[in-house]
Amino acid sequence: MLAKGTPQLIMKKNRPKLYILPGWGDRTTDPAYRRIISWASKYEFVPLRFATRNRKHALGSTKSLTEIVADLRNQIGTNTSHDMIFGFSIGALLAYLLAQKILFGKVIICSISPTLGPDLKTYPLKEVRKAFPAHYKEMGKMGYSKLASKNVVLLYGEKEQAILKKRSIKIAKRQRFKFVEIKGGEHILNNAYLGAIKHVL
Numbered sequence: 001m002l003a004k005g006t007p008q009l010i011m012k013k014n015r016p017k018l019y020i021l022p023g024w025g026d027r028t029t030d031p032a033y034r035r036i037i038s039w040a041s042k043y044e045f046v047p048l049r050f051a052t053r054n055r056k057h058a059l060g061s062t063k064s065l066t067e068i069v070a071d072l073r074n075q076i077g078t079n080t081s082h083d084m085i086f087g088f089s090i091g092a093l094l095a096y097l098l099a100q101k102i103l104f105g106k107v108i109i110c111s112i113s114p115t116l117g118p119d120l121k122t123y124p125l126k127e128v129r130k131a132f133p134a135h136y137k138e139m140g141k142m143g144y145s146k147l148a149s150k151n152v153v154l155l156y157g158e159k160e161q162a163i164l165k166k167r168s169i170k171i172a173k174r175q176r177f178k179f180v181e182i183k184g185g186e187h188i189l190n191n192a193y194l195g196a197i198k199h200v201l
Contacts, residue, residue, distance in 0.1 A: 016082035016105060018043035021050075021072075021091030023111075023189075032189035036086065039198050043084055048075050050094075065135050065142070069097045080104050088189060089113050096144070103148040108200060110155045111187055114167035116142045122163050144171055152177040153200045157185025157193065 018040050020028050027033070028047055037045045050072060063071075072094065076083075084106040087095025092112040099107045114122075120140050144167070156168045158181055165181070172179035182196045189197075 015042065015044040016084065017080070018045045019048055019076060019083065019085045019095075020045070021048065021085070021087040021094045023089030023091050026088070026091075032194060035194060036197060036201070040084065040201050048072055065097075065138050069094060072098060073102065076102065078102075084108065086110070087112075089187065090115075096147070097142075099147045099149055099152070100145050101148065105149070105151060107147065107149050107152040108155070108197070109152065109168075110189075110193070110197065111157065111160060111164060112154065112168060112171070114161075114163045115139055116144060119163065119167060146175060147177075150176075154179040155182060155193070155196055155200070156180075157182045157187060159184065159186045161187075 018037065020033055020036065022028055022030070022033055028037070028045075050068060076085075076098070081103050082105045085095045085099060085102075085104050086108045087093070088110040090113045092109045093115065095107065096109055096112060116139050120136070152172075152175070154168045154172045154177055156165050156179075164187075168179055171177065178200075180196055180200065182193055185193050185196070
């Protein structure tokens, strides 16, 4: 029994964490991402430090893809089995690469950029080398390996590029993940896309 006047220690249960990797040129302070954060209220949103705004580079940074993923992994740390990671577009690709090594409680992949391995060959060479100057060779050697988590949802818009839709479906079927095609959806977090995200959170 505590002596009179001794403060009682109140144990607070830590909420699981939410990590968001936005698309190229986006920020988590943008309205669409703020809505996602508000809907995922059971999670504690933890911002990650990485570049997205440098439009001279497809990954927003001159760092190698390996360095970017390693830096994000260090920020996230371990003990993530109750946490959720969400990624859109190039952010979805980064989230996918992280989820290959880290066990998350839930993974939401939105409109993953199909730019690994043989997928690079489906783009015009000049376009790819211009957009991915520091990452072209590196990304060409990478693949869509199995994820550590089984609780994965992949979303994509009905009106997106055929390669993106094909890659999303292939990943989902191969690994038995849930996948959602958003009717009328495009490569943008508009109301239709956000409504589908809210449904799977």
